[in-house]
Amino acid sequence: MGFDQYHEPPEELPExxxxxxxxxxxxxxxAEAIGWYEQRLAVERDPEARAVMADAVGExxxxxxxxxxxxxxxxxxxxxxxxxxxxxxGDIVEHGEAAEAAAGDSDSTxxxxxxxxxxxxxxxxxxxKEGR
Amino acid sequence: xxxxxxxxxxxxxxxxKTIDEEARERMLPGLAGRRLVDFxxxxxxxxxxxxxxxxxDVDVSPVKGLEANRRVVLPLVELRARFTVSRExxxxxxxxxxxxxxxxxxxxxxxxxxxxxxxxxHSWPKGGIAGIGERSPHSAIKSGGGVEKYPEHVARAVELLxxxxxxxxxxxxxxxxxxxxxxxxxxxxxxxLLDHLRKILEGPIVWAPGVKGxxxxxxxxxxxxxxxGQDLSVGYESHDSDVVTLYLEESFSFRVLxxxxxxxxxxxxx
Numbered sequence: 557m558g559f560d561q562y563h564e565p566p567e568e569l570p571e572x573x574x575x576x577x578x579x580x581x582x583x584x585x586x587a588e589a590i591g592w593y594e595q596r597l598a599v600e601r602d603p604e605a606r607a608v609m610a611d612a613v614g615e616x617x618x619x620x621x622x623x624x625x626x627x628x629x630x631x632x633x634x635x636x637x638x639x640x641x642x643x644x645x646g647d648i649v650e651h652g653e654a655a656e657a658a659a660g661d662s663d664s665t666x667x668x669x670x671x672x673x674x675x676x677x678x679x680x681x682x683x684x685k686e687g688r
Numbered sequence: 689x690x691x692x693x694x695x696x697x698x699x700x701x702x703x704x705k706t707i708d709e710e711a712r713e714r715m716l717p718g719l720a721g722r723r724l725v726d727f728x729x730x731x732x733x734x735x736x737x738x739x740x741x742x743x744x745d746v747d748v749s750p751v752k753g754l755e756a757n758r759r760v761v762l763p764l765v766e767l768r769a770r771f772t773v774s775r776e777x778x779x780x781x782x783x784x785x786x787x788x789x790x791x792x793x794x795x796x797x798x799x800x801x802x803x804x805x806x807x808x809x810h811s812w813p814k815g816g817i818a819g820i821g822e823r824s825p826h827s828a829i830k831s832g833g834g835v836e837k838y839p840e841h842v843a844r845a846v847e848l849l850x851x852x853x854x855x856x857x858x859x860x861x862x863x864x865x866x867x868x869x870x871x872x873x874x875x876x877x878x879x880x881l882l883d884h885l886r887k888i889l890e891g892p893i894v895w896a897p898g899v900k901g902x903x904x905x906x907x908x909x910x911x912x913x914x915x916x917g918q919d920l921s922v923g924y925e926s927h928d929s930d931v932v933t934l935y936l937e938e939s940f941s942f943r944v945l946x947x948x949x950x951x952x953x954x955x956x957x958x
Contacts, residue, residue, distance in 0.1 A: 677690060677692040677694050677708075677921040677922055677923055678730065678918070678919045678920070678921045679708055679711055679712045679715075679919070679920045679921060679922065680712075680919070681712060681715065681716065681719065681722070681919060681920050682722070682727060682729075682730070682916070682919060683722055683726075683727035684716070684719055684722040684723045684727075685722065685723055685724065685725075685726075685727065685907070686723070686892060
């Protein structure tokens with residue numbers, strides 16, 4: 557079994573970093589799957605097959621979004637920049653540049669408890685509903 | 689720097705980790721609301737109110753031809769429970785002790801858990817929170833006949849929800865006394881009461897300290913909304929040469945969007 561998500565010896569990485577790397581790998585896989593379904597749907601003519609694939613890609617959208625939310629919760633600077641870019645009308649590049657500038661020089665590798673208002677010292681309990 | 693001022697506490701990184709883990713472990717089992725209702729956030733300490741999408745008239749009679757409205761919002765409430773930790777105990781923890789005295793933290797954790805459950809399942813009038821029990825239009829099902837009648841009470845609650853078009857799965861929040869008596873009981877033939885209730889509900893049964901009696905509610909989503917500002921956190925207040933004073937804190941609002949989606953059951957008679 558390979559451990560391709562690691563670029564440094566896993567035994568030297570803290571547990572939090574290994575978890576972060578797994579979710580990054582998962583995010584990549586979901587994005588790839590979305591791209592694959594997009595291509596398949598573009599060429600498939602059978603309406604029943606298209607319906608099945610359209611349903612499946614919805615799952616990938618959900619998985620991608622959940623992975624992304626997890627990662628953004630762990631990286632305050634990433635979250636801050638994402639908040640300036642995602643779900644905004646207008647020029648994407650402009651929003652990106654502005655959000656990056658606004659996020660400043662904060663070190664995204666720091667413990668989130670020392671940075672993000674939402675997670676400063678948070679015990680990370682959140683929802684306990686099954687299936688969440 | 690966060691308002692929790694953790695950086696100012698004379699506590700090592702390992703010490704903070706131990707305190708956070710202890711707080712988390714102590715609160716997780718009892719946070720019944722978070723197991724049954726929709727949770728959104730955390731939106732941060734600065735988040736002060738939940739948008740309700742509603743307005744109220746504002747009198748601008750001195751100026752002719754104007755209409756004015758004021759947005760109606762639901763302010764978040766803050767809960768804070770102080771506790772102390774002995775510095776000697778913290779030093780012991782730094783040396784690797786595994787039996788650190790966190791009694792005061794445990795008491796604070798239980799207070800927060802009970803207060804959160806009270807707000808969600810009953811009400812917190814001064815906090816502006818009308819909880820599930822207060823908003824439900826259904827009369828509480830009388831829990832006469834002892835705990836052996838609980839399947840009948842729960843089934844009646846589920847049938848009432850179905851009749852109102854409220855789909856499942858359904859969850860059951862049990863107060864301390866009710867939980868103990870349900871868990872320790874078996875029906876004729878030794879079948880555990882807990883398993884029977886689970887079959888009726890098709891959803892979880894949760895221990896809900898602070899709840900008086902029990903509440904059956906739909907878990908389909910969209911009926912009950914817990915909005916977190918600052919999620920449960922540990923902050924620093926002060927210290928002297930003997931103890932460090934810390935606190936557990938959270939801010940949240942809670943709204944019942946579909947009052948008829950829950951049915952209370954009155955407390956069991958002891």
